Amino acid sequence: MEDAYARSVTEVLDFFGVDPKKGLNDSQVAQHARLYGKNGMFSLLLARVRIRFPIRSMLLFSQIKIMHFMPVMNTIYIPYAGASFWKLVLKQFDDLLVKILIVAALVSFILALINGDTGLTAFLEPSVILMILAANAAVGVITETNAEKALEELRAYQADIATVLRNGCFSILPATELVPGDVVEVAVGGKIPADMRMIEMLSNQLRVDQAILTGESCSVEKELESTTATNAVYQDKTSILFSGTVVVAGRARAVVVGVGTHTAMGGIHDSMLRTEDEATPLKKKLDEFGTFLAKVIAGICVLVWIVNIGHFHDPAHGGFLRGLIYWFLLIFPDLMFTNHSFVPTKIAVALAVAAIPEGLPAVVTTCLALGTKRMARLNAIVRSLPSVETLGCTTVICSDKTGTLTTNMMSVSKVCVLHTVQHAPVISEYSVSGTTYAPEGIIFDSTGHQLELPAQTPCLLHIAMCSALCNESILQYNPDKGNYEKIGESTEVALRVLAEKIGLPGFDSMPSSLNMLSKHERASYCNHYWEDHFKKISVADFTRDRKMMSVLCSRNQLQIMFSKGAPESIISRCTSILCNDDGSAIPLTTSIRAELESRFCSFAGRETLRCLALAFKRMPMGLQSLTHNDENDLTFIGLVGMLDPPREEVRNAMLSCMTAGIRVIVVTGDNKSTAESLCRKIGAFDHLEDLAGYSYTATEFEELPALQKTLALQRMALFTRVEPSHKRMLVEALRHQNEVVAMTGDGVNDAPALKKADIGIAMGSGTAVAKSASDMVLADDNFATIVAAVAEGRAIYNNTKQFIRYMISSNIGEVVCIFVAAVLGIPDTLAPVQLLWVNLVTDGLPATAIGFNKQDSDVMKVKPRKVNEAVVSGWLFFRYLVIGAYVGVATVAGFIWWFVYSDSGPQLPYSELMNFDSCSTRETTYPCSIFDDRHPSTVSMTVLVVVEMFNALNNLSENQSLVVIPPWSNLWLVGSIILTMILHVLILYVHPLSILFSVTPLSWADWTVVLYLSFPVIIIDEVLKFFSRSSTGMRWFNFRWRRPDLLPKGESRDK
Structure with missing residues (x-):
């Protein structure tokens, strides 16, 4: 029943045919179970x-x-x-x-x-x-x-049991047995087992903590009246109790109207299940590159076949047709199975191994993991490695307000009391520092001077007593989490914290005395003092009509009633006001009353503070209970203004985001005026800025025409009165505009949007659901940590791009080597196992070390990169083709040198080397086994390794010369090159390894030739870097690899 909030109690009961005094009978339960289903967490059939x-x-x-x-x-x-x-x-x-x-x-x-x-x-x-x-x-x-x-x-947020009325009797049943129409009783501390419509109030009020659903820290007062508002959001549905929320005050009965996925919590479950995990921008580029490589392999194989058409007539193949088939990689049973009969097949295998950078995944993963380690030092715990590089191109951060930009801890920031100046009454303000539940803070007077002993001022002393005694919450220290926690209403806990900050009269209030206490003792030391000195006799609970709460206390021969509540209710019941000068009570005149009301309106309006008024009254001895008639002729103590304060570091973090070209959209379920005030405080808006076109409620946004919605998304900075579905919708809409979206949150309500975003960021103090749905967790709940994480993400991407380019150029060199050897018709220069060793070990270690290149100083002063930015642009691809071509040619040159020129080689004519495959069919002055010698392939492999070590040095910077950025600027790279060469020497000179890799020891003459062939790669890249720095004519090379066929439907490359 989706519209139960808009129907009366009678209409809802009639819809389910239930008697509120008897509940459902057994036959009705069975019928409703068949019709509506039971209260399980199910999910829609879908393909994920x-x-x-x-x-x-x-x-x-x-x-x-x-x-x-x-x-x-x-x-x-x-x-x-x-x-x-x-x-x-x-x-x-x-x-x-x-x-x-x-x-x-x-x-x-x-x-x-x-x-x-x-x-x-x-x-x-x-x-x-x-x-x-x-x-x-x-x-x-x-x-x-x-x-x-x-x-x-x-699923942990589902209640386990429920008190259900069936067949006229209450019984405790598993929550999964509930069906729509069941009458359920709920009480303080209980978890709501299903979505239910209020039908009877069993206490003065019922307040429910809906933070896990709405993200707002203040509890919501529930009522029996239906809601007539159209497009009502969760906060407006005050007659509905939502599954998974917790009762913090009162007792009531309600009828079940939604179970399973037809609850608010079930809707979040299905939304998370529907969400598709998508590839990160870098991963998409690697996928495109992978497809490109597959086509390159096929193309080169075809090209090898074409350029060898002249060999089809070779007598060794038995005719043109067999030669064609031979070079087409098909092997007939009547062919002679010699090693050389499989040359084309081996070429195909070698090309596959050479073209595919097998070490790239391991290097990417390792460098991302090292990046996450550095980010962990910044209190950003990365749960998903790919999300590290996604941070580098984030363009929009959708930040939950409560608990992310704010502390999610109500805190008193202002206190108003009465002073007299030249015998004239004046309302003055005290400012209170501290933004958490920690019982530590400083109180400043209206001139900005710190009060050393606040409890020695009469009004503040009475405020401390009232805050401690007219209070049903608990403030405690959690040693496991290392912070102070609340049990009960956040506003009442804020008053307890204020009492701790005011302290106690006399020696006990000295800061040195309080600092000697353990954190567990300090949490409520002052509150316990007042509770020990006063005995509570009676409590008049808060009701909607009175809008106040009172408590009757006694001490020695004194009975006193303390009251707190809405300022308009308290002020209207007061006839006198406490003076802070000497503690005397003076008449509450019309002018003072008007001044208090003006100050209250200022707090609630301009500063968007939640205000409470405090008062007291001396009562006759012997009174044992309070009535509403006792709450008259009160003495006004003071006015307190509290808020969920913004984190101190958020303002600078917002400025850093703006400098880095990142837009922040504040997303909250709070009302518009409160959220706008917060945004002004944290720097999202100027204090005098017109917010038209920047600030929208969910209802206002949904009512916009499609075109205006698109325009609104481009300017939006604040989105208020939102529900979980709105957050997910916002993320989807922004991503449809090609924005890279990071979503922050801490509640269950944030989980669907966290999963849908390009990168979900949960708070460390958030729910387990939010953490599990996120890609990154902020251990310190600090929005500023996101900025540091973005900077690290950009640096990681820059380094990732460098080592990817390094590995690509190396693989290009290997492909060129194999291709040139095949075109020239010479034996295999490198075996696949040797290529694997180079790709995985000798390339992998320097590539990983490139990930330690230092972060650029201006990394957060440039706009985010575009999601369609190629990992290797046109000019860079040309550069690495040149480098790769030289690597390949140098490797083949080393192979040919040994056969033709080396003193330890056979010194064959080059024509003999090109016709090696016909050696067995003609007379030669050398044995055909010479072509299986391991020496030439060892020279080639060593040239390939050494030239790639020099090429690794080239990748210290994309455009800067080695003279500007010398090798020792990255000692990890220097160490990796040394280690790589040690490993290579080991496989050359240690006997078992040399057999495994088909290599042999080299002489000094061989090593000299290797160095001569390898070093020129430094000179070539320095020349190319010079052109990159100085020539604007190279810009026309900077095209992008556009692959529209690989894009999701409807997605555009350009932003």
């Missing part, structure tokens, strides 16, 4: 898309097992179940590049079997490839099995 990280992106459709169908409100609901373990494993291999590697491993395995090789290296190549893929699958499965944790955490 997930993107894995870190190796390749894969579309994973979660499997939904149909256990049973349950009709609920004419809709079929199905319990959600995730994919089985083995299906998750198989899905990790559903990727084009992964499939290419699997085929490469399979072909390599078959070749080893056909050749009959049983040595150590026979199955090394396929084994290494398969181990890489297995590691990838393990990471993917671990990520997937953790994906549903947020949904499990959400």
Whole structure:
């Protein structure tokens, strides 16, 4: 029943056919269970898309097992179940590049079997490839099995039991047994088990903490009257008790109107379940690059086939047709199975291994993990590695107000009392410092001077007594969390904290005495003092008509009533006012009353403070109970103004976001005027700025025409009176405009938007649901930490871009090496296992060290990068093609040098080297086994390793010379190069390793040639960097790889 809030009690009861005095009978329960369903947390049948990280992106459709169908409100609901373990494993291999590697491993395995090789290296190549893929699958499965944790955490907010009226009797039943129409009794401390409509009040009032649903710190007073407002939000539905919220005061009965997913909490559950996890901007670029690589591999294989058409007539193949098939990578049974018969197949395997940067996933993951470690020192705990680089291109931060920009702790900031100046009464203000529940703060007078002993002023002393005694909350210290917590109303706890800040009269109030107490004792030391010295006799609870609460206390031969409540109610019942000069009471004149009302209006209006008035009255001895008639002829003590204060560091953080080109939208369920006042305080708006077009309520925004909504989204800075669905809608709308959205929050109500955002940021003190749905958690609940995290994210992306470029240029060099060798018709320069070693180890270590390049000083002074920014732009791609071409040519040159020029080589004519495959069919002066010698491939591999070490130094900066940024600016890179060379020397000179990698020790002459061939890569890149710095003519190279076919439908590249 979705409109129960707008219907009267009688209409709701008649709709379900329930007697409020007897409840449902057994037959009605069975009928309603069939018609509406029971109170379980179910989820809609849907197909979910997930993107894995870190190796390749894969579309994973979660499997939904149909256990049973349950009709609920004419809709079929199905319990959600995730994919089985083995299906998750198989899905990790559903990727084009992964499939290419699997085929490469399979072909390599078959070749080893056909050749009959049983040595150590026979199955090394396929084994290494398969181990890489297995590691990838393990990471993917671990990520997937953790994906549903947020949904499990959400179920913890469902009540376990409920007090239900059935067949005329109350009984305790599991909350899951509730059906619509059940009459349920709720009381203070209890959790609401389902969405329910109030039908009877059993106490003076009923207040419910709805913070987990709305995010607002103040509890909501519930009432029996229906709500007539159209487009009512949760805060407006005062007759509805929402599932998962907690009763903080009072007792009442209500009828169940919504169960399962037809509750507010169930709606959040389904919204989270519907949310698709999407790839980060960097990951999308890597996916595009992966597809591009697959096409490059296919293109090069075709090109190798074309350029070798002249070899089809080679007698070794038995004719043109067999030569064509041979070079088309097909092997017939009647072919001679020699090593060289598989050259084309080996070329294909080598190309697959060379073109795919197997080490890139591990390097990306490692560098992101190192970045998360640095961010953890800033109190930003990263739960999802890809989200690290997403921070670097964030353009909009949708920040929850309560608990994120504010402390979510009501705090008294102003106190008004009466003074006399030259015998004339004057209302003066005290300012109170402190923005948390910590019982520490300073009280300043109207001139800004600190009060050393506030309790020695009569009015403040009476305020402390009233705050401590007319109070039903608890302030305590939580040693596990290391902070002070409340039990009860946040406004009452704020008064307890104020009593602690005022202190006690005499020696006990000295700060040195209080500081000697433990935090547990200090939490309510002053409050306990007053509670020990006064005995509570009677309490007149708060009611809506009186708008006040009173407590009768006695001490020795004195009985006194303390009252607190709405200023207009308290002031109207007062006839005198306490003077702060000497503690005497003087008549409350019309002029003083008007001044108090003016001050109250100023607090509530301009400063948006929540105001309470405090008063007292001496009562006759022997009185045992209070009546409403006793609450007259009161003596006014003072006016206190409190608020959920903004965090002290938020203003500077907002300024930093503006400087960095990041727009902040404050999102809150609070009313518009209160939120606008806060935004002015934190610097989101100027104090005199016209907020038209910048500030909207959810209702105002929904009523805008489509075009105006689009324009509003481009300027919006404040979004008020919102519900969870509005937050999710806002994130979706911003993302549709190609904004990269970060959403912050701490409550259950924020979870759907946190999951939908490009990066969800939860508060450390937030709910488990919010944390599980987020990508990052702020351990210190500090909005300013986001700014530091964004700076770190930008630096990580810049470094990530550098090492990706480094690895791409290295892989280009390997592909060029294999391609040139195939075109020239010379033997394989490098074996696949050698390429794997280079890609994983010798490339991986320097690439990881590049991730430690220092952060640029202006990283937060530039606008966020565009989501469609290519990892490698046109000019840079040209640069790395040049570098890669030289790497490939140098590697092949080292191979040819050994055969043609080396003193330790055969010194063959170059023509003999080009016709090596026909060696067995003609007479030669050298044995054909010379072409299987490990020496030339060792020279090639060493050239490739050393030239890539020099190339790593080139990547210290994109455009700056090594003279400006020398190698020692990144000692991690220097260390990684040294370690890489040590490892390479080990595989050359340690016997078992040299056999595994088919290499042999090199002589000093060989090493000299290696250095001659490798060093020029430094000179070439320095020349290219010079052109990058000085030539504007290179700008025309900076095109982007646009791939419209890979974009989601409706998404645009340009912003």
